[in-house]
Amino acid sequence: KQEVTQIPAALSVPEGENLVLNCSFTDSAIYNLQWFRQDPGKGLTSLLLIQSSQREQTSGRLNASLDKSSGRSTLYIAASQPGDSATYLCAVRPEQGAQKLVFGQGTRLTINP
């Protein structure tokens, strides 16, 4: 059974720092991996999607990498801002049962001004 783990559960850093959020998964047979942002009381907003054949994706100050063989993905946030404060979730689409996404429990990020 696929399991997704995100460490740390919470992270607090001063504004301007570069930071890395981690996501690990137990089964490397995945279609893709997606990173989401969730603000309190809101839905999930997609940040980056990495297909299984890709190594990384970039959008603005965000860069996500994928290492299928080791079962790891990282989300790199450059020059963090208070507006980046949110919970970040990763989710994997397994090859078997591609509609059954498996989510990590998220990292709650706080950027202090």
Added chain:
Amino acid sequence: NAGVTQTPKFQVLKTGQSMTLQCAQDMNHEYMSWYRQDPGMGLRLIHYSVGAGITDQGEVPNGYNVSRSTTEDFPLRLLSAAPSQTSVYFCASSYSIMGGMLSTIYFGEGSWLTVV
């Protein structure tokens, strides 16, 4: 373009009552799904659909029914509400892209349900 729309946003039910959470998408996506989000449990899949007329169970289907009579709509029915169904419910949709790959997932804003 409204995306994925969920109604109601907030609902309080008494134990044993039934209700339907509505979900509609206007993007012509073939795949739709329902998740619940609970503290410490993350998001868990309840039911999903790969097209009109086709539904299947996810990780936590008990106590819920779904149907997909059109591409646009995917309602979630609570048959006899229980306090354990107090949660935030999210509807999501996605589609197939070229080369057999699957798209990003689009989520609704969520429905907050409390069962007393």
